[in-house]
Amino acid sequence: MSPSLIAHSLGKSFGSGALRTDVLRDLSIGFEAGELSLVSGPSGCGKSTLLAILSGLLRPDGGRVIALGEDLARLAPVELERFRLRHTGFVFQGFNLFPALTAVEQVALPLGYLGLSNEVALKRARVALEEVGLASRMQLKPAELSGGEKQRVAIARALAKEPQLLFADEPTSALDAANGQIVIDTLHRIARTHGATVLCVSHDPRLATHADRVLAMEDGKILSDLRSPADPTKDMSR
Amino acid sequence: MVPLARKTLVHEWRRFLPSALAVAFSGLLLLVQAALVFGIFNSSAVYIRKSAADLWLGYPGTQSIELGRPIPREAEIGALMDPDVTRVEPFHWIDGDWRGPVDRGGVSVFVSGIDTRADGLMFADVLSPDLRAKLDEPDGVIVDRADLSKLGLGIGGQAVINGHRVRVVGVGNGLRALGGVNIVTSLATARRLDNGDSNGEVAYYVAKVRDGADPDAVARRMSSGANAPRFEVWTKPAFAHRAVMYWMFETGAGLGVLFLAIVVFIVGAVITSQTLMGAVAGSIREYATLHALGIGFDALRRVVLTQAAWVGAFGLVVGGLVTAAVVFAAQRRDIPVQLDPATIAICAGLVMAIALLSGLAAVRTLRHADPALLLR
Numbered sequence: 001m002s003p004s005l006i007a008h009s010l011g012k013s014f015g016s017g018a019l020r021t022d023v024l025r026d027l028s029i030g031f032e033a034g035e036l037s038l039v040s041g042p043s044g045c046g047k048s049t050l051l052a053i054l055s056g057l058l059r060p061d062g063g064r065v066i067a068l069g070e071d072l073a074r075l076a077p078v079e080l081e082r083f084r085l086r087h088t089g090f091v092f093q094g095f096n097l098f099p100a101l102t103a104v105e106q107v108a109l110p111l112g113y114l115g116l117s118n119e120v121a122l123k124r125a126r127v128a129l130e131e132v133g134l135a136s137r138m139q140l141k142p143a144e145l146s147g148g149e150k151q152r153v154a155i156a157r158a159l160a161k162e163p164q165l166l167f168a169d170e171p172t173s174a175l176d177a178a179n180g181q182i183v184i185d186t187l188h189r190i191a192r193t194h195g196a197t198v199l200c201v202s203h204d205p206r207l208a209t210h211a212d213r214v215l216a217m218e219d220g221k222i223l224s225d226l227r228s229p230a231d232p233t234k235d236m237s238r
Numbered sequence: 239m240v241p242l243a244r245k246t247l248v249h250e251w252r253r254f255l256p257s258a259l260a261v262a263f264s265g266l267l268l269l270v271q272a273a274l275v276f277g278i279f280n281s282s283a284v285y286i287r288k289s290a291a292d293l294w295l296g297y298p299g300t301q302s303i304e305l306g307r308p309i310p311r312e313a314e315i316g317a318l319m320d321p322d323v324t325r326v327e328p329f330h331w332i333d334g335d336w337r338g339p340v341d342r343g344g345v346s347v348f349v350s351g352i353d354t355r356a357d358g359l360m361f362a363d364v365l366s367p368d369l370r371a372k373l374d375e376p377d378g379v380i381v382d383r384a385d386l387s388k389l390g391l392g393i394g395g396q397a398v399i400n401g402h403r404v405r406v407v408g409v410g411n412g413l414r415a416l417g418g419v420n421i422v423t424s425l426a427t428a429r430r431l432d433n434g435d436s437n438g439e440v441a442y443y444v445a446k447v448r449d450g451a452d453p454d455a456v457a458r459r460m461s462s463g464a465n466a467p468r469f470e471v472w473t474k475p476a477f478a479h480r481a482v483m484y485w486m487f488e489t490g491a492g493l494g495v496l497f498l499a500i501v502v503f504i505v506g507a508v509i510t511s512q513t514l515m516g517a518v519a520g521s522i523r524e525y526a527t528l529h530a531l532g533i534g535f536d537a538l539r540r541v542v543l544t545q546a547a548w549v550g551a552f553g554l555v556v557g558g559l560v561t562a563a564v565v566f567a568a569q570r571r572d573i574p575v576q577l578d579p580a581t582i583a584i585c586a587g588l589v590m591a592i593a594l595l596s597g598l599a600a601v602r603t604l605r606h607a608d609p610a611l612l613l614r
Contacts, residue, residue: 055530057530078534081529081532081533081534082532082534083532084530084531084532085531085532085533085534086532088530088531088532089531090527090530090531092527094523096523096524096526096527097524098242098245098246098521098524099246099249099250100242100245100246100248100249100250101240101242101245105240105245108240109240109242109528110528110531110532110533112239112240113239113532113533113537118239121240141249157531158531161531
């Protein structure tokens with residue numbers, strides 16, 4: 001199976017002159033569909049930058065990203081937006097939900113921009129919320145939801161678009177153990193049942209046991225790349 | 239489509255209130271300023287507008303009513319000879335020095351000598367037939383209610399104009415004009431007050447044309463007569479416009495006001511954009527998330543501009559209501575204020591422009607935000 005998301009010798013640095021720091025150094029890696037991959041490492045190791053570049057939010061200084069067979073560097077900003085709209089979902093640590101909208105509206109909002117009618121968007125939003133276990137909370141606004149529920153709304157928002165690529169940046173950092181568990185299980189299930197490529201960036205050690213693949217990162221490089229022992233069906237020597 | 243802009247406005251109205259108030263105050267300032275400007279400058283044409291005359295005959299090139307010079311009697315004869323003119327009336331206009339009660343000193347006044355008949359043209363709209371009849375009393379004068387305190391006396395009070403004793407026989411409303419106190423009297427009294435300076439000539443003749451006749455055509459015809467170079471003929475709107483334009487653009491006051499309007503616009507735009515940017519910045523992480531999900535800046539800009547338009551509309555309504563209250567209060571105190579639909583439309587357009595420009599400025603904060611930094 002060929003990787004759905006490939007990075008070729010990525011380089012990225014911030015700052016200028018003597019204060020310039022390399023965040024990513026000649027980093028190459030591939031991710032496969034149907035897997036939940038976890039990138040872990042200390043803060044400042046470059047894992048969030050890697051995620052931003054792989055998802056097309058940030059352009060690398062050097063190297064290329066091939067996502068779903070598309071070279072992201074060749075896409076104009078508007079084309080990149082359209083690519084993200086069609087193919088990618090995001091989940092962030094801070095949930096980033098609109099305070100004014102109910103759960104079902106949060107999820108339906110991006111679908112409207114995909115050109116779906118109100119009716120279809122709301123229907124798909126309900127299905128996505130049911131999938132993350134929030135069938136009874138659809139009409140509530142963020143202020144009436146717990147942290148874990150808010151993160152599940154955010155996941156449903158990403159999921160409802162039926163993305164082939166799902167990116168999660170520290171999705172469990174703001175959650176307690178039980179809610180963190182629910183969230184990572186949900187992400188894992190999405191990878192399995194939807195065949196999506198799920199890339200999760202976190203320094204939360206609890207997540208490692210739930211991932212299909214764990215990558216350790218430090219100083220802009222991948223130090224180790226391990227398949228989960230809990231998943232013997234996967235072949236390590238790819 | 240989920241109505242994000244409207245739902246956010248309703249849910250987080252406290253965040254948008256400062257912007258709406260900034261818009262409201264910008265609107266209030268623009269409108270009240272316009273009302274004052276037009277009120278003040280239009281009062282320079284108050285004599286023309288509040289009279290029933292269709293045509294004005296005056297000294298060639300006269301810019302504003304108080305700059306009148308005596309014109310020859312041939313003007314009156316020329317007007318009377320025109321087949322479409324039904325009535326001609328002299329209007330005497332002289333400068334005066336008013337001496338009222340001892341402790342007041344002198345006051346510069348303009349004296350209007352008018353035909354006192356009940357159906358007279360001059361001041362037909364402001365002086366009732368009763369009041370006009372009172373002017374037939376020798377040395378009787380009428381002053382504006384708002385000028386009474388300045389002149390220091392009431393009805394029945396006596397004063398001296400240009401060395402002649404006069405008596406206040408009545409009080410009018412809406413006689414106040416730009417540039418001085420206006421005193422209305424009969425033609426006979428006015429002639430006594432000018433000490434023979436004008437040799438029996440008056441500054442203006444006013445004329446009424448037959449119903450259905452075109453005043454412009456009559457004015458053109460009279461202007462081409464043999465005596466035309468010695469006087470000029472204007473229609474009522476043309477002469478009024480001339481007076482307002484003179485005060486607005488030839489005196490420097492109007493340009494000052496225009497400059498002030500520009501300052502108000504800029505200050506309003508800066509304050510509104512700052513507050514609106516604050517309100518938009520409050521949702522910046524959510525917008526950045528939408529952008530990450532592939533929703534383009536154009537769509538996000540539409541959301542913010544929709545909000546800006548609602549903020550502008552709300553501010554406009556509030557500003558409009560407060561302006562209406564201010565204008566009403568000003569009118570009750572005889573402060574000259576005037577607003578016409580065109581002015582209101584222009585001010586409303588400017589206020590909406592302030593709101594939308596501020597919205598565009600607020601979108602810039604969105605554009606320059608780094609998604610990778612925002613999205614944590």
